Amino acid sequence: MMNYFFVTGTSRGIGKSIVDNLLNDESNYIIGLSRHNTFKHERFEHIRIDLREIESVKNYRFIKIIDANSITLINNSGMIASKHVGNIDNQSIIDVFNVNIIAPFLLVNNFINAYQYISVKKLILNISSGAGRTPMESWSSYCASKSALDMLSQVVFKEQEHFKDPISIKVLSIAPGIVDTQMQDEIRKSDKMDFKMLDTFIKYKDENLLASTDDTAKKLIKIMNQSGHFLEPLFDLREL
Numbered sequence: 369m370m371n372y373f374f375v376t377g378t379s380r381g382i383g384k385s386i387v388d389n390l391l392n393d394e395s396n397y398i399i400g401l402s403r404h405n406t407f408k409h410e411r412f413e414h415i416r417i418d419l420r421e422i423e424s425v426k427n428y429r430f431i432k433i434i435d436a437n438s439i440t441l442i443n444n445s446g447m448i449a450s451k452h453v454g455n456i457d458n459q460s461i462i463d464v465f466n467v468n469i470i471a472p473f474l475l476v477n478n479f480i481n482a483y484q485y486i487s488v489k490k491l492i493l494n495i496s497s498g499a500g501r502t503p504m505e506s507w508s509s510y511c512a513s514k515s516a517l518d519m520l521s522q523v524v525f526k527e528q529e530h531f532k533d534p535i536s537i538k539v540l541s542i543a544p545g546i547v548d549t550q551m552q553d554e555i556r557k558s559d560k561m562d563f564k565m566l567d568t569f570i571k572y573k574d575e576n577l578l579a580s581t582d583d584t585a586k587k588l589i590k591i592m593n594q595s596g597h598f599l600e601p602l603f604d605l606r607e608l
Contacts, residue, residue, distance in 0.1 A: 369437040371396045374430065374479070376419060376471070377445030379404040381549035382495065385585035386442065387412065395437065401428070401475075402445070419445050419471035420463045426474055430482040438489040440592060441479045443472035443517070446495065448510045448551055450558040461509050468513035473520055480524070480537060487534040491595050493588070494521050494541040498604060501543065506563045517541060518602055525601040538595045542588065545606040548578035 373390055377383035378400030387407060390396045397411045405414035417424055433439060447467040449460040476492055483490055499507055500514025521541035528536045546552070556573060560566045572578050587605055591598070 369395070369435055371438045371440070372433055372436050373398045373440045373442060374401060374475075375399070375442040375444055376401045376417075376475070378402045378414075379406045381444075381551070382544065382547060382581050382584055382588075383442075383444040385581040386444065386588060389582070389585050389589055399431075419467045420447075422466055422470055422474070425471045428475070428478065430479055433483070433486070436486065436488045438491070439483050439486070440491045440493060441475060442493045442495070442588075443475060444495045445471070446497070446510075446514075446551060448507065448554065450506045450555060450563040452506055452562065453508050455562070456509065464509040465513050468510065469516040469520070472517060476520065476524060484531070484537065485535060489534060490537040491592060492521075492524065492537060492539045493592060493595075494518075494539070495588075496521070496541045496543050496602070498543045498545070501602075505565070506558075521601045538598075539601050540591070540595060540598060541602050542591065543602075543604040543606075544584050544588070545579055545604065546572055546577070547584050548573070548580055552578060 373396060375383055375386055375398060378387050379402045384406060387398050387400060390398055391409055391411060399413045399415060401415050401417045403416060403418050417428060419425060445467055447464045449456060449464055472494060479492060494517050496517050497514040499511045500518050504511055518541050521539050525539040528539060555569050558566050
């Protein structure tokens with residue numbers, strides 16, 4: 369019996385660290401959904417999907433699984449744009465929403481359609497953000513899309529209350545905190561005219577205040593292993 373994990377954004381950052389750690393367990397099999405592949409492993413399968421290209425996400429179908437101990441979907445990918453409303457390139461708004469909420473919504477929908485009635489432990493883990501719960505100047509599309517991901521998680525959580533174990537699917541939406549990822553690199557390259565908090569985010573890096581992707585991944589995996597203990601769908605990793 370295997371534990372199956374579908375993970376978006378596995379080529380770098382938190383997603384890559386999640387896969388690195390999951391592969392330490394011989395009972396785990398990972399399907400990575402991303403543009404690029406950085407793994408070569410017998411228990412890792414890469415599916416090339418660009419989450420900005422919604423048509424390919426819409427048409428993705430989850431595989432039939434007959435030997436599962438558990439099945440987990442991890443919506444990890446995220447995208448940000450740091451500009452004031454009125455100065456944002458319209459395509460970047462579309463791209464951010466595609467990656468942060470539309471693609472995850474489609475994957476959640478198809479995941480539930482495929483696995484709702486399989487009697488094994490099932491989990492949907494959405495990587496959200498504190499910015500989805502607190503408005504941040506210059507991050508309108510990021511804040512709004514992550515807020516939508518939180519609301520999707522809450523709705524699905526409520527809908528799954530109509531099902532009993534092991535048919536029900538657990539849904540969690542976790543804000544991981546400030547993590548040393550490529551997104552942080554992009555934020556630090558922002559124009560200060562566009563992002564007034566630029567100096568603060570540079571300070572996070574300079575003063576070693578960013579969590580590592582490996583530590584974050586380990587905490588997320590611990591949560592996944594103990595998902596049954598969580599009675600609400602939303603929380604912040606830094607509060608645990």
